[in-house]
Amino acid sequence: MAHANGIGSVKPNELWAYERAPMIIYWELTNACGLACRHCRATALPDAAPGELSTAEAIAVLDDILGFATDGEALPHLVMTGGDPLKRADLAELVAAANDRGIGVSLAPAVTPLLTREKIFWMKEIGIQAISLSLDASTAEYHDGIRMVPGTFDATLTALDQAAEAGLPVQVNTLVTAKTAEDLPAVAKVLSEHTLMQWSLFFLISIGRGTELTELDPGEAEKWLMWAAKVNRETEFRVKTTEAMHFRRLMTAPMLRAGKTTAAIEAGPMSRGFGIRDGNGIVFISNLGNVCPSGFLPIEVGNVKDTSLVELYRNTELMRSLRDPDQFKGRCGVCEFRQWCGGSRARAYAWTSDPLESDPLCPYQPKTEG
Numbered sequence: 020m021a022h023a024n025g026i027g028s029v030k031p032n033e034l035w036a037y038e039r040a041p042m043i044i045y046w047e048l049t050n051a052c053g054l055a056c057r058h059c060r061a062t063a064l065p066d067a068a069p070g071e072l073s074t075a076e077a078i079a080v081l082d083d084i085l086g087f088a089t090d091g092e093a094l095p096h097l098v099m100t101g102g103d104p105l106k107r108a109d110l111a112e113l114v115a116a117a118n119d120r121g122i123g124v125s126l127a128p129a130v131t132p133l134l135t136r137e138k139i140f141w142m143k144e145i146g147i148q149a150i151s152l153s154l155d156a157s158t159a160e161y162h163d164g165i166r167m168v169p170g171t172f173d174a175t176l177t178a179l180d181q182a183a184e185a186g187l188p189v190q191v192n193t194l195v196t197a198k199t200a201e202d203l204p205a206v207a208k209v210l211s212e213h214t215l216m217q218w219s220l221f222f223l224i225s226i227g228r229g230t231e232l233t234e235l236d237p238g239e240a241e242k243w244l245m246w247a248a249k250v251n252r253e254t255e256f257r258v259k260t261t262e263a264m265h266f267r268r269l270m271t272a273p274m275l276r277a278g279k280t281t282a283a284i285e286a287g288p289m290s291r292g293f294g295i296r297d298g299n300g301i302v303f304i305s306n307l308g309n310v311c312p313s314g315f316l317p318i319e320v321g322n323v324k325d326t327s328l329v330e331l332y333r334n335t336e337l338m339r340s341l342r343d344p345d346q347f348k349g350r351c352g353v354c355e356f357r358q359w360c361g362g363s364r365a366r367a368y369a370w371t372s373d374p375l376e377s378d379p380l381c382p383y384q385p386k387t388e389g
């Protein structure tokens with residue numbers, strides 16, 4: 020299909036075709052957590068659920084991951100998440116086992132009394148490459164209200180500074196909802212007074228505890244994404260989005276209008292992350308070993324206890340369809356940005372029960388629609 024600016028005619032290449040291996044594996048080591056955040060995807064509980072992967076089963080998964088790189092592909096990066104991964108007594112053993120296999124590890128700890136200064140320096144020591152921390156508001160009152168535990172706001176900023184002291188890069192994650200968006204400039208100001216590598220804006224999908232909160236409407240989301248693009252240009256830390264893939268359209272459309280070619284854009288730093296979305300470059304393993312395209316797209320394609328993760332990622336029908344934008348429906352299916360963006364498959368599923376439908380958060384009318 021021909022497209023006005025030629026993007027849609029570009030075939031996927033190694034930049035954004037993740038047929039053979041994901042770039043990131045999100046691994047929910049446990050759903051145990053001392054917090055009970057209103058929007059928690061994992062519906063975390065104080066104690067580990069029966070049936071969580073044992074240490075031996077987890078190490079078998081690490082061996083399995085090596086199968087992604089048998090033909091010279093880069094090994095995926097592992098993000099150990101939860102729940103609170105610090106609740107796993109074997110965390111150091113698992114990180115060491117991953118590093119021994121050449122698999123890089125980042126950690127997404129919860130901000131609870133377990134996250135001490137000593138623990139942050141320990142993380143660096145055991146070989147964790149980066150961590151993520153959540154900061155959902157610019158004030159303690161608002162943030163602690165979402166996280167349901169007083170003191171979490173102050174503890175998060177303390178952990179951010181301690182990570183900088185330990186030389187541990189941090190991604191700060193901020194939830195974006197209809198109610199919280201107006202606070203984003205104030206959050207950006209708070210962050211500008213600290214050291215971080217990256218700020219990730221997670222555009223709420225109404226699943227899990229998140230159903231108590233409301234998503235932005237598409238017009239408002241567009242406005243805040245444009246604001247985020249401006250912040251990205253003006254601050255020292257990089258700004259990215261989670262489950263708002265059309266940020267890539269907003270970032271690249273001005274370049275295309277200015278006459279920059281698709282080839283030039285693809286060769287530039289902007290193309291980092293192009294195409295990555297639920298099931299394409301991303302895969303998720305639950306605490307019980309269930310495998311889904313992402314943590315926000317809860318359709319299980321199998322379990323690592325009985326099937327290879329490599330097999331589940333590469334060959335299950337759902338995963339294959341999520342990697343083929345030509346199978347997408349509605350606007351996303353004909354959009355000239357679909358290879359670079361492709362929309363949130365998780366939000367499409369949450370709203371329509373069909374993960375191949377259009378992303379309802381994106382208001383864009385493709386040039387070829389109809």
Ligand code: SF4
Nearest residue numbers: 351354360361362381
């Ligand atoms: S219509 Fe779909 S593919 Fe196109 S920019 Fe919007 S979300 Fe992305």
